[in-house]
Amino acid sequence: MTSARTTLIDLHTTPYYHCMARCVRRAYLCGEDQLTGASYEHRKPWVVDRIKHLASIFAIDVCAYAVMSNHYHTILHINTKRAESWNSDEVLLRWSQLFDGPLLVQRYLSGGSLGETERLRVMDYAEEYRSRLLSLSWFMRCLNEHLARKANEEDGCKGRFWEGRFKSQALVDEAAVLSCMAYVDLNPVRAGIAKTPETSDFTSIQERIEIYHESQEQPEHLKPLQLSNTKTGKIPFALSDYFQLVDWAGRAVRDDKRGAISNDLPPILHRLGIDADAWLQTLQPGKAAFVHAIGGVGALQEYALKLGKKWLHGMSAGKRVFGV
Known part of the structure; x- marks a missing residue:
């Protein structure tokens, strides 16, 4: 059963949320339509540019994004202090x-x-x-309505462009934030349209890698990860750890590597208590195990109580992947 958006956003539990929107028509948001041969690749910069523009206005930080052929993902952080x-x-x-x-x-x-x-x-x-300006709903509305108007104008048509309201998931602990960011950044690799994170066009991981290699800095419009021991205003894990994790996971989920897990696991998996085998399974297409929230079973139970529920879909997966 669906839940009202206002009941799913609880800033006392977490300021981090995974949001996704999917195009309703056969004609793509982006990519190439195999039936007509029409290319919509030029629309991908529309999505990225609009996300950046809204992030400069709203009190909402962008942690990760990936633009695919008929949908896009974002990881957003609601910044109440700002x-x-x-x-x-x-x-x-x-x-x-x-x-x-x-x-x-x-x-x-x-x-x-x-x-x-x-x-x-x-x-x-x-x-x-x-x-x-603190609202996920208003952020996503300003993003989706803008994209729909531009695409409909270009296509010379009217009507619904998105299949429905955007989907959102609360990321209720650090392990969930880490995992969902990697899930978003690895979308092109999982879909088989890129071989490595650095060749995954229109993703935040590609942008982070390119900027860091050029200047040892982080993208201005993306919420930064830690470069030192200070955590103020940053995503709570190190940039180097994240690069290592995404690179390792990307190699493990490729078609020619599926199921093969290196013995040299990224240390951050151990520090956060993430089971590598179970975690990789959640990255495979069609393996979504969570609905309204992602995290360890304890954090999910606490989140469920705040929503007035006794149980949330994904608790068994949370225990399997993230432990208690």
């Missing part, structure tokens, strides 16, 4: 980059004269917009 640091004017200016807003707000931003009651109403709008 939103709380904005004053009302900054909130209004950010929101106005996406929507014109009421005439009252437009007058305020243009320096027009307002009475006290009007100013108070503008401040109410600012707080409403602040909550929207």
Whole structure:
């Protein structure tokens, strides 16, 4: 049974979420239509550019992304501290980059004269917009509606472009964040359209690798991983560990390597208590074991209680892959 989106987003449990949207029509979001021969590869930059643009406006960090032929994945982090640091004017200016807003707000931003009651109403709008700039639903709405309009205009048609609302999963512990980021970044390798992470076009792992090789830095619009012992504002594991894990997993899930696991396992698997065999099984196509949340069984049980449930789909997989 489906659950309301508001019941699935619990920032007291986790600020990390995996979101995915899939195209409804046979005509692709991106890629090449084998029936007509039409290529839609030029649309992949649309998706990446829009994600970057929205990340610069919202209080939402992008941890990972992958753009495929008829769907895309993102790992998003809701940054409440950033939103709380904005004053009302900054909130209004950010929101106005996406929507014109009421005439009252437009007058305020243009320096027009307002009475006290009007100013108070503008401040109410600012707080409403602040909550929207923290909202996964608004982020995904601004992403999907923009892409749908552009694609429909190019295709010369109208109607639904996405198969439904985006799907989201809460990532309730560090192991879940690590695993889901790798799952997203390895999508082209799993699909057989790339042999290695660094050749996986339109993925965050390719961008991280290229930027790091060029400058020893991390992409500006992606939430950084740790380069030192300090964890402030960063994804809670090291960039080097993540590169090693994705490289190892990518080799293990390729068609010519499937089922073969190296004895030299990435140390981060041991530190987070992840079972390598069970974890690799979750990376195989058609092996999705989680629905609303991903994590160890203990974290999933805690998340279920906060949702008023006794059980969540995926608890047995959580115990098998991540342990307690």
